[in-house]
Amino acid sequence: MKIHEYQARDLLVKFGIPVPPAITVDTPEQAKEAFEKLAGQGATLAVVKAQVHAGGRGKAGGVKLVKTADEALEVATTIMSKPLVTHQTGPAGVPVNKLLVASGVDIEKEYYVGMAVDRASNAPVLIASSEGGVEIEQVAADNPSAILREPIDPAMGLQPYQATKIAYKLGFVGKQVRQAATIMIKIAKLFIDMDASLAEINPLIVTPASEEHPDGQVLAIDAKINFDDNALFRHKDIAVMHDETEDDPSELRAQEFGLSYIKLDGTIGCLVNGAGLAMATMDIVKLHGQEPANFLDVGGSATEEAITEAFRIILDDPNVKGVLVNIFGGIMQCDKVARAIVNAAKEVGFKVPLVVRLEGTNVEPAREIIDAAKSDVPTMVVGTDLTDAAKKIAAAVAA
Amino acid sequence: MSILINSDTKVICQGITGSAGAFHTKGCLDYGTKMVGGVTPGKGGQKDANGLPIFNTVSEAVEATGADASMIFVPPPFAADAILEAADAGIRVIVCITEGVPVMDMTKVRRVLSTDKFRDVKLIGPNCPGVITPGVEGTDDPGCKIGIMPGYIHMPASKAPTGKKVGIISRSGTLTYEAVWQCSERGIGQTTCVGIGGDPVRGMGFIDCLDLFNKDPQTDGIIMIGEIGGTDEEAAADYINMLIDKPVAGFIAGRTAPPGRRMGHAGAIISGGEGGADSKIAALKAAGVHVAESPADLGSTMAKALGL
Incomplete structure (x- = not known):
């Protein structure tokens, strides 16, 4: 699960990580007031940031520097007036319902500090780089030696000696070392305690030297935190942060019925049991010259109702020109699925070609059900095996 | 065995x-x-x-x-x-x-x-179909099924008409059944099939199972079914290249999966420029693995690799 920057910031504060002052607002007028309030605390400029999950906000015009309250109002009005389109959102963009107005901070140097689970070592890992402010994937591609990785014992957390070692390696000096190390220990604790799947501070910055802070101050400017969906049962406070306006409506519908559905750009709707087989079905569609319209795993214990809903979701997609059903019955019995397919097809009404491939448990009675239903579902064709089914749906759509 | x-x-x-x-x-x-x-x-x-x-x-x-x-x-x-x-x-x-x-x-x-x-x-596991060593019903070698897979699709090693027996390792449940079915249809038996599961952090991986199958005298060949996410398939390819001398057939699911989206399995996600299908397929091919282009060709690819 993803959360917004302002929510991630609140979590950083809760775990004791220093951030510059900022105010979250819902309207352009509130943005103006927020600027006045921050100015009252000594800020001479502020950053107005669109709160959307997608990356690439800055380039898309969703992050702007403002110097006056009136400018804050104007910029906020513009950002909130239309959906924000970034390279990650798709052409329709996403609505901007909230803005973060943050005090501008002078930056001496930028760093990156992040936490993830390292799948190769089966343990959490701290990732750090002295090249902050850019995407870490870019650093990994351009200059992999600039990235430091420190494995963490999940039961003990990041140890002070580890954090201090990384802080020195990153080039922090004087009093910065202890500040940076403390932030690393805290972000690691946040990551482990809150069952995050990703926790990034980017950039982590050092402010220029001042009288109050002769070595500068280490601050978290932007944060991105994702959570392990499987652990949300023990983090109700995180679960409620979920913002449904960020989700695809058809994916939400599928979720309610226990279906795993992801909308794609192609024309062949796919209904499959099992995640691996669902991916492989998409692949075989492509192999025969067509593009999949979706990933859909109905799971092992889908009810007739859920399968019917799955068909509705697939057919509601205006791009869908044909549907491929691929079921390998294991525990799930093919005849049950066949009945559900026939009923769903009757109920929903198929105007596009439908190819059904069934194999596995109780496949014989299932085939009889499908054969008997052919007059009721005239666009339905049986695929004798996976290749045959893929060829048939590709041919039907091309025709 | x-x-x-x-x-x-x-x-x-x-x-x-x-x-x-x-x-x-x-x-x-x-x-x-x-x-x-x-x-x-x-x-x-x-x-x-x-x-x-x-x-x-x-x-x-x-x-x-x-x-x-x-x-x-x-x-x-x-x-x-x-x-x-x-x-x-x-x-x-x-x-x-x-x-x-x-x-x-x-x-x-x-x-x-x-x-x-x-x-x-x-x-x-977790998040796996389990492990099965197929056996013959009603004999003193009934086999052992620990998990949720349909037992009847498997062909016990002792009954394989071709005399060839393979081991199967997979991150996916139903895709494993697909591979088993295609082998059984071709008269290729299975010594043991291990569904290692679809989670990012799990127990046994490809390398652990490859090692066991390589040492098992009855296993003639190995099928490994990977998918997008992580770099386990790349690591397995290195291991195969260095230490496995039995023929290996492979398939990677998710060539058409978009980056950044979790495809059903918790571990099936392309992220941070890592975990895409193409690099896995390239690594397996470079290690001499017979990679099936289509999930429908798992059985035939293994058969060919076994000289059938």
Whole structure:
């Protein structure tokens, strides 16, 4: 699960990580007031940031520097007036319902500090780089030696000696070392305690030297935190942060019925049991010259109702020109699925070609059900095996 | 021969009184698995619908039955604890079917299991279909099925008309059935099939299983089915290149999957420029693995690699 920057910031504060002052607002007028309030605390400029999950906000015009309250109002009005389109959102963009107005901070140097689970070592890992402010994937591609990785014992957390070692390696000096190390220990604790799947501070910055802070101050400017969906049962406070306006409506519908559905750009709707087989079905569609319209795993214990809903979701997609059903019955019995397919097809009404491939448990009675239903579902064709089914749906759509 | 389990393996089910645990305990019994009991705290002393004894703890179950394998159907919040309980009670093969176990719980399980005390413990899963060594019904070699896979699609090694037997390792459930089915249809038997599961942090991986199959004298070839996410397939390719001398056929699911989206399995995600299908396929091909272009060609690709 993803959360917004302002929510991630609140979590950083809760775990004791220093951030510059900022105010979250819902309207352009509130943005103006927020600027006045921050100015009252000594800020001479502020950053107005669109709160959307997608990356690439800055380039898309969703992050702007403002110097006056009136400018804050104007910029906020513009950002909130239309959906924000970034390279990650798709052409329709996403609505901007909230803005973060943050005090501008002078930056001496930028760093990156992040936490993830390292799948190769089966343990959490701290990732750090002295090249902050850019995407870490870019650093990994351009200059992999600039990235430091420190494995963490999940039961003990990041140890002070580890954090201090990384802080020195990153080039922090004087009093910065202890500040940076403390932030690393805290972000690691946040990551482990809150069952995050990703926790990034980017950039982590050092402010220029001042009288109050002769070595500068280490601050978290932007944060991105994702959570392990499987652990949300023990983090109700995180679960409620979920913002449904960020989700695809058809994916939400599928979720309610226990279906795993992801909308794609192609024309062949796919209904499959099992995640691996669902991916492989998409692949075989492509192999025969067509593009999949979706990933859909109905799971092992889908009810007739859920399968019917799955068909509705697939057919509601205006791009869908044909549907491929691929079921390998294991525990799930093919005849049950066949009945559900026939009923769903009757109920929903198929105007596009439908190819059904069934194999596995109780496949014989299932085939009889499908054969008997052919007059009721005239666009339905049986695929004798996976290749045959893929060829048939590709041919039907091309025709 | 087989790997991990055989007709003599004694199996208990943790979570035997839950609906899934009860249903699949019956399924395993029907296949011929030596199910010897189950565990549900608070129901010790009772018997399940099949007459199997129920115990409060795994250690009691092991003491009374001599079980050496466990099949776990405990709900996600308690699954990691169930794995550790099984390991501590001396269970040698732990098969965790449960889907939805928090990743952080699994990192802690892996840390514990990496200690010397548990060096002989084999964990399979979580979020997996289980492991099966096919056998012949009604004989003294009924095989052993620990998991939710349909038993009848498998072809016991001793019955293979071609005389060829393969081992199968897969991150996906139904895609494994597809591979098994295509092999059985071609008269290729299976020594053991291991569903290692779709989670990012899990027990046995490709390399652990490749190593066991390579040492198993009965296994003639190996099918490995990977998918997007992580770099385990790349690591396996390196291992195959260096140390595996049996023919290996492979398939990677998810060539058409978009980056940044989790494709059903918790571990099936392309992120941070890592985990895409193309790099896995390239690595496997470079290691001499016979990669099937289509999931429909798993059986034929293996057959060709075996010289059939």
